[in-house]
Amino acid sequence: MGQNNHTSLHCFILLGFSDHPKLEMVLSGVVTLFYFITWVGNTAIILASLLDSHLHTPMYFFLRNLSFLDLCFTTSIIPQMLVNLWGPDKTISYVGCVTQLYVYMWLGSTECLLLAVMSYDRFTAICKPLHYLVIMNPHLCLKMIITVWSISLAVSVLLCTLTLNLPRCGNNLLDHFLCELPAMVKIACIDTTTVEMSVFALGIVIVLTPLGLILISYGYIAKAVLRIKSKEGQQKAINTCGSHLTVVSIFYGTIIYMYLQPGNSASKDQGKFLTLFYTIVTPSLNPLVYTLRNKDMKNALRKLVRVDCESTKSKRDQKS
Numbered sequence: 001m002g003q004n005n006h007t008s009l010h011c012f013i014l015l016g017f018s019d020h021p022k023l024e025m026v027l028s029g030v031v032t033l034f035y036f037i038t039w040v041g042n043t044a045i046i047l048a049s050l051l052d053s054h055l056h057t058p059m060y061f062f063l064r065n066l067s068f069l070d071l072c073f074t075t076s077i078i079p080q081m082l083v084n085l086w087g088p089d090k091t092i093s094y095v096g097c098v099t100q101l102y103v104y105m106w107l108g109s110t111e112c113l114l115l116a117v118m119s120y121d122r123f124t125a126i127c128k129p130l131h132y133l134v135i136m137n138p139h140l141c142l143k144m145i146i147t148v149w150s151i152s153l154a155v156s157v158l159l160c161t162l163t164l165n166l167p168r169c170g171n172n173l174l175d176h177f178l179c180e181l182p183a184m185v186k187i188a189c190i191d192t193t194t195v196e197m198s199v200f201a202l203g204i205v206i207v208l209t210p211l212g213l214i215l216i217s218y219g220y221i222a223k224a225v226l227r228i229k230s231k232e233g234q235q236k237a238i239n240t241c242g243s244h245l246t247v248v249s250i251f252y253g254t255i256i257y258m259y260l261q262p263g264n265s266a267s268k269d270q271g272k273f274l275t276l277f278y279t280i281v282t283p284s285l286n287p288l289v290y291t292l293r294n295k296d297m298k299n300a301l302r303k304l305v306r307v308d309c310e311s312t313k314s315k316r317d318q319k320s
Helices: 002-010 021-051 058-075 078-086 094-127 129-135 138-164 181-186 193-227 231-259 268-292 295-319
Strands: 011-014 091-093
Touching: 011 094, 021 058, 021 078, 021 268, 021 295, 058 078, 058 094, 058 138, 058 268, 091 094, 094 129, 094 138, 094 181, 094 193, 094 231, 138 181, 138 193, 181 193, 193 231, 231 268, 268 295
Parallel strands: none
Antiparallel strands: 011 091
16 A cells, blocks of 8 residues: 555556557557647648738637647647557656646636637627727737636636545556546545536536637627628628637537536546547647638648748759
């Protein structure tokens, strides 16, 4: 028992998918592929929206933040996950686990709130087009982003500190592939009902409140779109909002199913695969969703590729 207590102070063991060795090999390849797609897609969106002056608008300011958030979110998880998938060592240091827990919770909460802010941006653009740039001025946009990141950090500190203070009696086996809040609560050696209900209550605030605001925003947007007489105008509004709605549906659908269930009713493997989906697949889909239906972003990406090709060609000419 003393040895277990000593070990648990220094590291945790992430069981992940260790009971499916063949699946681990497949997953390592799939995860690497999606991580590469996430980095390429989100980096391209950030660069294209920064370099193209036509995209210096509030909508693309928030989209850049979402892409940056997705890059940080996946990077806080995937490198450690790949290390555990590739080899027999399934450990993560205590400091590494605690850091991952806080960062994961912070970034996940930030995405919930950021998607709500993006829906307000779309509401203002479509319902109040003449006042859009006055209302969504750079100062307000920056204040909204700072507020989103700050509130999420406060939520993360509160929930994670509450969880880490639970006695574990030497337990250091996490039945997951990352240091996640529910997995940490499970290894506590006392009754965790109070903590679980606190997490559930704050989860409702941080997940359902932004979702409610998003639904209200889109209710007003739907009315405004129906009043647009031009078919072209309607289609443009639908394309712009459709991308955001797709991302919201994927992200919130998975989050609600995973976390707003008292008593962790999702099965062990089901929970792992759902977490895998919204932490790895969703960030790689966001760039695709936002570019497929957005002509401005497509044009900006073409310019970015063209500039890169011309730069490469000029370097070759100089060498020759």
